[in-house]
Amino acid sequence: xxxxxxxxxxxxxxxxxxxxxxxxxxxxxxxxxxxxxxxxxxxxxxxxxxxxxxxxxxxxxxxxxxxxxxxxxxxxxxxxxxxxxxxxxxxxxxxxxxxxxxxxxxxxxxxxxxxxxxxxxxxxxxxxxxxxxxxxxxxxxxxxxxxxxxxxxxxxxxxxxxxxxxxxxxxxxxxxxxxxxxxxxxxxxxxxxxxxxxxxxxxxxxxxxxxxxxxxxxxxxxxxxxxxxxxxxxxxxxxxxxxxxxxxxxxxxxxxxxxxxxxxxxxxxxxxxxxxxxxxxxxxxxxxxxxxxxxxxxxxxxxxx
Amino acid sequence: xxxxxxxxxxxxxxxxxxxxxxxxxxxxxxxxxxxxxxxxxxxxxxxxxxxxxxxxxxxxxxxxxxxxxxxxxxxxxxxxxxxxxxxxxxxxxxxxxxxxxxxxxxxxxxxxxxxxxxxxxxxxxxxxxxxxxxxxxxxxxxxxxxxxxxxxxxxxxxxxxxxxxxxxxxxxxxxxxxxxxxxxxxxxxxxxxxxxxxxxxxxxxxxxxxxxxxxxxxxxxxxxxxxxxxxxxxxxxxxxxxxxxxxxxxxxxxxxxxxxxxxx
Numbered sequence: 001x002x003x004x005x006x007x008x009x010x011x012x013x014x015x016x017x018x019x020x021x022x023x024x025x026x027x028x029x030x031x032x033x034x035x036x037x038x039x040x041x042x043x044x045x046x047x048x049x050x051x052x053x054x055x056x057x058x059x060x061x062x063x064x065x066x067x068x069x070x071x072x073x074x075x076x077x078x079x080x081x082x083x084x085x086x087x088x089x090x091x092x093x094x095x096x097x098x099x100x101x102x103x104x105x106x107x108x109x110x111x112x113x114x115x116x117x118x119x120x121x122x123x124x125x126x127x128x129x130x131x132x133x134x135x136x137x138x139x140x141x142x143x144x145x146x147x148x149x150x151x152x153x154x155x156x157x158x159x160x161x162x163x164x165x166x167x168x169x170x171x172x173x174x175x176x177x178x179x180x181x182x183x184x185x186x187x188x189x190x191x192x193x194x195x196x197x198x199x200x201x202x203x204x205x206x207x208x209x210x211x212x213x214x215x216x217x218x219x220x221x222x223x224x225x226x227x228x229x230x231x232x233x234x235x236x237x238x239x240x241x242x243x244x245x246x247x248x249x250x251x252x253x254x255x256x257x258x259x260x261x262x263x264x265x266x267x268x269x270x271x272x273x274x275x276x277x278x279x280x281x282x283x284x285x286x287x288x289x290x291x292x293x294x295x296x297x298x299x300x301x302x303x304x305x
Numbered sequence: 306x307x308x309x310x311x312x313x314x315x316x317x318x319x320x321x322x323x324x325x326x327x328x329x330x331x332x333x334x335x336x337x338x339x340x341x342x343x344x345x346x347x348x349x350x351x352x353x354x355x356x357x358x359x360x361x362x363x364x365x366x367x368x369x370x371x372x373x374x375x376x377x378x379x380x381x382x383x384x385x386x387x388x389x390x391x392x393x394x395x396x397x398x399x400x401x402x403x404x405x406x407x408x409x410x411x412x413x414x415x416x417x418x419x420x421x422x423x424x425x426x427x428x429x430x431x432x433x434x435x436x437x438x439x440x441x442x443x444x445x446x447x448x449x450x451x452x453x454x455x456x457x458x459x460x461x462x463x464x465x466x467x468x469x470x471x472x473x474x475x476x477x478x479x480x481x482x483x484x485x486x487x488x489x490x491x492x493x494x495x496x497x498x499x500x501x502x503x504x505x506x507x508x509x510x511x512x513x514x515x516x517x518x519x520x521x522x523x524x525x526x527x528x529x530x531x532x533x534x535x536x537x538x539x540x541x542x543x544x545x546x547x548x549x550x551x552x553x554x555x556x557x558x559x560x561x562x563x564x565x566x567x568x569x
Contacts, residue, residue, distance in 0.1 A: 176411050176421040176432065183397045183408040190395040193357050195383035195412020195478045208422075 002147040007270040008263065013154045013223055015262020016161035020216035021239030022246065022254035023168060024086075024209030030185040030249040031205045033102065034094065037109040040236015041116035042086055042210045046078040046217025047227045048120060051129050053077045060132035067136050075160075078214035086210025087203050095199070113232075120229040128228040131221040157219045164212060165255050171208070172251055181205055185249065234278075238265075241285045247298025256296060260284070310335040310514045311356070311387075311482050316365035316375075318355055318538075325351045326538040328365070333482070338508055338515045340525045342549070343535035344558055349518045350392055351538070353484050356516075357389050358382040369482060384412045388480035390471040392487045392518070398460040402450065405459050405470060406439040409477040442476045445511070446503075465496045472503070476511065483507060485517040489524045501527040522550065534558065 021043050028036045053074045058064040065073075093112050097105045133153055142151040172178035180201045183191040192198045220235065221227050238261055246257025261281055268280040288296065309332035318326040326348050333339050341349045354360050356367060358379035367375045374382050388409075397405050414435060420428040443450045446469050454462065462470060468488060475483055488504065489497045501524050507513050519525050525532060525546060532549040534542040536558040542549045549555055 171422060175424065176407075176414065176428070176435070179400065179404055179408040180411055182400055182404075186397045186399050187395050189359065189379070190391065191397070191408070192379040193359075193383055193389060194409040194474060195380050196408065197380050197412075 003270065005146065005148040007266045009148060009150050009154060010270075011263035011266030012259065013157050013262070014265060015259035016158050017216045017219050017223070017258075018235070018239050018242045018261050019255045019258025020161055020164065020212045020219070021235060022242035022258045023165070023251065024213045025236075025240055026243040026246070026248050026250060026254040027181075027205050027209040029243070031181060031188075031202055032094070032098075032105075034105050035109065035240070036094075037106075037236070038089060038112035038116060039209070039213055040232035040234075040239065041113050041120075042082050042089075042232070043213040043217040043220070043235055043239075044120065044227075044229065044232030045085055045116060046082040046214025047221045047231060048124065048129075048217070049078040049081040049214065050074040050218035050221050051131060051227050054131060060130075060135040063136055070136070071156075074218050075215055078218045079211040080214075082214025082217065083207040083211035086206040086213075089210075090203060090206040095202075113236075117229050117232070124229070126229065128226050131225050131227065133222045133225060137222075153222050157223055160215070161219070164215065168208070168212070169251060177201070177204055238281060241281060245285055245288045245295055247295025250295065250297050253295055253297035260296075308335060309333060310337075310370055311516065312366075312368040313352075313356075314366040314368065316355065316362045316367060318351065318360055319363045324538055326355060326362075329535075329538065329540055331533060331540070333514055333516055335481075335514055336508060336512065337530050338504065338517065338528050340529040340532045340546075341516065341518045341535060342520070342522075342525060342532060342555075343541075347535040347558070348538035349535055350486060352535070353389055353486055353516075353518070356382075356482075356484060357387060380412060383478050383480075386479070386481035387484065388475035388478040388482070389484035390468070390475050390486055390488065392490065394467050394471055396459045396467055396470055396474070398458065400459060401456050402459055402462065402470060403436075403439050403443065403455040405474050406442055406477045407435050409474045410435045410438055410479075413479055439477060442473050445476070445506075446473060465492055468492070468500070469503075472507070476507075476513075481514060483513040483515050485515060487518055487520060489519060489521045497521060497524060500524065504528045526550075 021039065025036065025039050028034060028039065054060060054070065057070045057073070063070055089112055093108050094105050097108060137153050139151055142149060142155065144150070172181060180191070180196045181204070183194070183196055184198055184201045188198055220231070239258065242257035242261045243254045244257070245260060246253030246255070261284070264280055264284055265277050268277045272280070292298070311333040313329055313331040316326055316329045317324060329352070341352065343349055351360070355362055358374070358377055358381070361376040365375070366373050369385055369387060372385065374385060374387070397408060400408065414431050443455060449466060449469050450473060459467065459470060472485065472488070485504065488500045492500060504515060504517065505528060508515055517528065529546050531544065532546050533540060534549050534552065534555045541554045541558060542552040
């Protein structure tokens with residue numbers, strides 16, 4: 001039982017990270033019908049930004065400010081930096097191709113992905129950098145319930161992810177920007193003729209989606225410690241899987257998909273073998289696609305009359 | 306005619322060698338209701354697409370209240386007071402009835418996006434105003450778009466109500482000129498009768514200047530101050546309903562050559 005609960009805790013943590021990345025994937029797909037393959041690399045850049053902010057505060061073992069301040073600075077800088085990067089990518093790589101056949105921005109997205117990976121490789125080298133989280137948030141801090149160790153970092157990650165997801169839900173459902181986003185997602189041209197500023201709405205969507213990926217990058221650094229230029233590749237693929245399993249373009253779907261993939265991965269590792277982790281994750285993708293091609297929460301696309 | 310609010314000045318739209326609209330000049334006076342008729346493919350909807358900025362004219366100018374709007378982005382043209390409905394309904398069916406109307410108000414709100422995200426007092430106040438405007442606009446349709454329908458998804462509405470909601474959404478952009486594309490298409494006689502009254506009310510109670518595309522000649526007769534007939538992207542007749550409907554060129558465009566002769 002203890003072991004089972006430990007897997008749940010681990011799965012929810014990883015799942016929260018995947019869910020945050022999946023949200024950005026799903027939002028961008030929603031407004032542009034574009035699979036932004038560079039999204040995983042934006043997450044990687046977020047992880048790097050967090051790392052450098054940590055170093056700027058003296059590094060994991062010699063922090064010159066309270067841990068809370070450092071963490072807030074890491075998350076804020078990663079969100080802002082990743083958000084602006086996302087806006088820039090859309091502005092210069094995708095917007096000129098908006099009226100092109102859909103394959104063109106798709107290939108461009110792959111190009112942007114390679115560009116980001118190699119730019120980081122060139123600038124910061126190939127070595128893996130460590131957050132060394134345990135040096136400033138010791139493993140011993142946290143909650144111990146029924147023999148299960150829930151470290152402070154994991155609590156922080158899950159709570160922050162939950163807050164952000166609720167916030168995003170409110171934003172999409174209640175605010176003006178959310179309505180503009182949904183209108184643009186459904187019919188860009190009609191939205192524009194109703195006075196909605198489509199370019200700005202798309203920029204805002206990229207900013208929010210990328211900022212969430214940046215936050216997820218710092219979370220990944222805190223939980224898994226390792227930061228390297230290719231870390232966005234497999235995480236991006238899994239988040240994409242999460243978005244598709246949940247129903248791409250659908251905000252609650254991305255959250256559900258992310259948590260599901262995280263839990264599946266954790267149980268696969270715990271009960272079978274970590275070797276089978278990816279086999280099981282992508283097996284779920286295939287299974288869901290066969291049974292529910294629109295994803296778990298996806299609706300069949302409404303036919304336009 | 307009063308001062309023209311909407312003017313098309315020798316407008317041509319060419320796709321390569323094909324002239325979808327050719328040297329077309331139209332003026333619609335403030336508070337006027339003008340109907341556009343013509344056979345399928347005459348360029349009526351293309352004309353709406355030109356006025357709303359989907360296409361920029363190849364040559365010629367389009368003016369609203371004397372200001373040129375040719376080549377402006379659609380959202381800017383909407384901001385200058387031109388709104389439209391669509392022949393093939395293009396509601397945001399993934400959103401509620403009221404949200405459809407609210408989404409169309411944002412062209413003239415002034416709160417910034419970040420203010421909307423952070424829900425600053427200014428954004429909240431504006432959101433309340435937008436909500437009130439949406440309810441007021443929906444109220445114009447009284448029984449048809451009643452309160453209990455406001456939070457239902459747009460796809461749950463009947464076909465006729467979707468047409469009404471398209472008009473409501475256009476009204477929420479605070480237009481001066483309303484372009485209505487086949488308002489009576491697919492409606493039964495009772496609904497057609499209602500839409501005729503509704504268009505008159507849109508002018509009389511809301512002060513809109515209206516350019517309508519319509520195929521149903523009873524509706525055209527019922528609503529129009531003036532009728533313009535198009536064929537092959539050119540104006541072939543203009544004037545009162547009776548004058549245009551009996552114009553030999555118009556009859557020929559609809560029926561083919563020879564019909565006009567046998568009619569005499």
